[in-house]
Amino acid sequence: MISQTTATKRVLVAKPRGYCAGVDRAVQAVEKALEQYGAPIYVRKQIVHNTHVVKTLEERGAVFVEETEEVPEGAIVVFSAHGVAPTVHQEAEARSLRTIDATCPLVTKVHNEARRFAAGDYDILLIGHEGHEEVEGTAGEAPRHVQLVDGPEGVASVQVRDPERVVWLSQTTLSVDETTETVARLRDRFPALIDPPSDDICYATQNRQVAVKDIAAEADLVIVVGSGNSSNSKRLVEVALDAGAGASYLVDDASLIDDAWLSGVTTVGVTSGASVPESLVEGVLAYLASHGFTDVQEVESVRESVRFALPHELRRDLRASP
Numbered sequence: 001m002i003s004q005t006t007a008t009k010r011v012l013v014a015k016p017r018g019y020c021a022g023v024d025r026a027v028q029a030v031e032k033a034l035e036q037y038g039a040p041i042y043v044r045k046q047i048v049h050n051t052h053v054v055k056t057l058e059e060r061g062a063v064f065v066e067e068t069e070e071v072p073e074g075a076i077v078v079f080s081a082h083g084v085a086p087t088v089h090q091e092a093e094a095r096s097l098r099t100i101d102a103t104c105p106l107v108t109k110v111h112n113e114a115r116r117f118a119a120g121d122y123d124i125l126l127i128g129h130e131g132h133e134e135v136e137g138t139a140g141e142a143p144r145h146v147q148l149v150d151g152p153e154g155v156a157s158v159q160v161r162d163p164e165r166v167v168w169l170s171q172t173t174l175s176v177d178e179t180t181e182t183v184a185r186l187r188d189r190f191p192a193l194i195d196p197p198s199d200d201i202c203y204a205t206q207n208r209q210v211a212v213k214d215i216a217a218e219a220d221l222v223i224v225v226g227s228g229n230s231s232n233s234k235r236l237v238e239v240a241l242d243a244g245a246g247a248s249y250l251v252d253d254a255s256l257i258d259d260a261w262l263s264g265v266t267t268v269g270v271t272s273g274a275s276v277p278e279s280l281v282e283g284v285l286a287y288l289a290s291h292g293f294t295d296v297q298e299v300e301s302v303r304e305s306v307r308f309a310l311p312h313e314l315r316r317d318l319r320a321s322p
């Protein structure tokens with residue numbers, strides 16, 4: 001229940017927000033690798049899409065690279081939560097790299113689905129954003145069977161070999177509502193379209209969208225904490241606006257909030273993407289408090305309890321160490 005006292009400037013904080021189980025695992029994997037093996041630890045791509053997380057890990061000795069060819073032969077490299085194509089594993093093996101695969105298990109699930117449907121010679125319509133690392137990794141599992149569908153507008157240009165053997169899969173961090181629309185349009189064209197065996201949009205993405213919807217309709221402004229390259233964070237801005245927020249902005253941290261956004265505002269909603277540490281949300285709440293927004297209510301929409309074990313290569317070495 002959201003309460004409203006007269007004329008107070010209030011803040012509604014969405015819950016769940018921030019770190020998901022896959023991000024927590026990936027960040028911990030780099031931290032534990034630094035403790036176990038010492039710096040430098042190489043990380044292919046940003047371990048998670050958050051500027052602050054990357055900077056903090058860099059300060060501790062992580063070296064972020066774009067491709068495995070930048071990693072010295074024999075060194076340790078961590079693959080990010082977004083997953084990699086099989087060719088990246090092959091390149092790493094060719095360079096004798098020691099790999100720690102921090103791919104989120106829920107991304108691995110989609111990779112497995114892509115492999116399985118490709119083995120059955122289905123055309124796989126992968127709904128996702130062109131150029132996103134996760135999409136490149138998933139498509140790389142079955143490059144001859146996968147074609148990308150970038151939202152509802154991408155449906156018209158899809159061509160399949162056999163309309164009776166078509167399945168859709170998706171990136172894990174999409175807007176649930178927009179994906180529903182994309183699938184409906186695909187099904188109009190291909191009535192025999194097969195659904196994934198279970199939701200590809202992950203629990204954390206879905207829950208954060210439900211939670212922001214629950215506060216957006218009452219908010220004159222929704223501030224989403226997250227980085228500009230974070231798919232799930234950007235979706236939260238869109239969902240907030242669709243759900244009735246007066247305005248919504250994505251900020252990396254409190255220093256990027258424009259005072260003008262608060263003009264005439266009495267209720268501010270706050271949430272954060274799945275790769276955002278809580279300290280950055282606390283910074284935003286402190287900024288808002290300093291501008292008179294002192295009535296802070298947390299609105300819990302869904303309770304989360306998902307946890308993932310560390311990557312097995314790391315667990316093995318941690319177990320073996322004294």
Ligand code: SF4
Binds near residue numbers: 022023172203
């Ligand atoms: S957003 Fe979802 S798929 Fe991505 S790392 Fe988090 S739990 Fe895994």
